[in-house]
Amino acid sequence: MIIVRDVFKAKYGRGGELVAILKEAMKEYSALKFDRILTDASGPFFTVVTERTVESLSAWEKERDALFSDPGFGAWFAKMMPLVDSGSREFYNIE
DSSP states (O other), rough: OOOEEEEEEEEETOOOHHHHHHHHHHHHOOGGGSSSEEEEESSTTTTTEEEESSSSSHHHHHHHHHHHTTTHHHHHHHHHHGEEEEEEEEEEEOO
16 A cells, blocks of 8 residues: 655645645545645645555556546646645655
């Protein structure tokens, strides 16, 4: 099992908007059914983290490819882009 963490640095003051749009995406796309959405309690302001547990990296790749090929995903992603300054992705093995 793998935990996939996407870490977003939202534009100043827009973390709440980013959380709302991520929750919207969870309703639309099964590949974005996060286990949880986290927001900063310390560290860099307006950091939003999503976590999802998947069976393997290959399972995650299949879900990602299906998501990216969905015709509606591009429009949703375009709404998210103005809210984000930067981001990163982390993969962790569950021991």
